[in-house]
Amino acid sequence: MRNINWNPYQALTLLGITLALAGCGKSDWTEKARGKSGKNSDKPSSEKAVLVELAEVRRGMIEAILERSAPLEAEAQVEVSARTSNPAIELLVEEGDKVEKNQVLLRLESDKQKNDFDQAKSQFDKEQIDFDRQESLYGDNLVSEQEYRNAKFSLTQRRLAFEEAKRQFEYTEVRAPIKGTITLRDVKVGDQVGSGRKIFEIIDFDSTVAVIHVPEQYLPQLKPDIEARLISNTLGDTVFAGYVKRISPIVEARAGTIKVTVGVKKLGALRPGMWVDVELVLDTKQEALLIPKKSIVYDNDQTFAFKLHSDTNGVKRVKRQLVLPENADKVHIEPTDGFAVGEKVVVAGQSGLKENSRIREVGDPDPTTISTNAPTATATNTSAATKSGT
Numbered sequence: 001m002r003n004i005n006w007n008p009y010q011a012l013t014l015l016g017i018t019l020a021l022a023g024c025g026k027s028d029w030t031e032k033a034r035g036k037s038g039k040n041s042d043k044p045s046s047e048k049a050v051l052v053e054l055a056e057v058r059r060g061m062i063e064a065i066l067e068r069s070a071p072l073e074a075e076a077q078v079e080v081s082a083r084t085s086n087p088a089i090e091l092l093v094e095e096g097d098k099v100e101k102n103q104v105l106l107r108l109e110s111d112k113q114k115n116d117f118d119q120a121k122s123q124f125d126k127e128q129i130d131f132d133r134q135e136s137l138y139g140d141n142l143v144s145e146q147e148y149r150n151a152k153f154s155l156t157q158r159r160l161a162f163e164e165a166k167r168q169f170e171y172t173e174v175r176a177p178i179k180g181t182i183t184l185r186d187v188k189v190g191d192q193v194g195s196g197r198k199i200f201e202i203i204d205f206d207s208t209v210a211v212i213h214v215p216e217q218y219l220p221q222l223k224p225d226i227e228a229r230l231i232s233n234t235l236g237d238t239v240f241a242g243y244v245k246r247i248s249p250i251v252e253a254r255a256g257t258i259k260v261t262v263g264v265k266k267l268g269a270l271r272p273g274m275w276v277d278v279e280l281v282l283d284t285k286q287e288a289l290l291i292p293k294k295s296i297v298y299d300n301d302q303t304f305a306f307k308l309h310s311d312t313n314g315v316k317r318v319k320r321q322l323v324l325p326e327n328a329d330k331v332h333i334e335p336t337d338g339f340a341v342g343e344k345v346v347v348a349g350q351s352g353l354k355e356n357s358r359i360r361e362v363g364d365p366d367p368t369t370i371s372t373n374a375p376t377a378t379a380t381n382t383s384a385a386t387k388s389g390t
Contacts, residue, residue, distance in 0.1 A: 052349035
């Protein structure tokens, strides 16, 4: 073993260091260790509260709605064609005019047809007089049965000729076959109108319907006159009252659908040719449990909502709840279970949430942090005592 020879100066230095170390408290070493680590372990960790808007789960009315889209079409729509060939001499209607059934729309030149009609009428009247005389004589047995039959046949021929002449004369006035609105005029005064030429189109707007095709699974719920709604994007999502006018008695085998004709109670600004969204109200439930549709968040093919709950410290947090819809309308969802009246769900701010996230409701104070590892009173007192001893 090597002998160490200490001189008086070295011995005094070593003794001073030993006394200094002995005088330091444990807390001083702890503070130095914390200083070397560079971490403020006494500073509590923080959790930011997410600002959200909440709404209560409540009971109310909800409708089971089936949605479809279809163009509007008029069931009473006809093309009016000329039935004789003559020049047009008087136009009595224009596009957009409303007309009644049998109203005169256009007059054609009728000189020839009028002459033929007058001649046929004159001949028929004369033949009627002759027949009446022959019939009287036949009743008195003054003429033979053959002469009577010949007179009757001649009268019939004159009647047919007269009726044909009358029809041709009437054809020079083009009339409306239905009540409605003129939607097309393809003739003007002076035109040579040919037989069979399309010159007008008339639509009865009151016959406007939407024809939709409903999956056969809804057949038990379909009934005539059930409520329907028609929504037009063109008219600013205006809603028009409708009803089920007809239901086809068969199912289209290839598509598995049923043809349903939806009528409009009041046409308003709707017009044939417009596309509308059709809502059939299949059922109505008055006291359904409702959550707002705005509360729904999507995760793959599942839907969830965040419910409010408080932890053991009274801090507001959220729990993610699976939503299985039983019914839904544009505003609410009726879930099968998992919710109770009076519970609150998040309807705004969901994007920043996860399971058990801390939240604050709109209008609440803004607690920026929550202490999760604050020093206890015992630890604080111990530290103070140590420093006092030092």
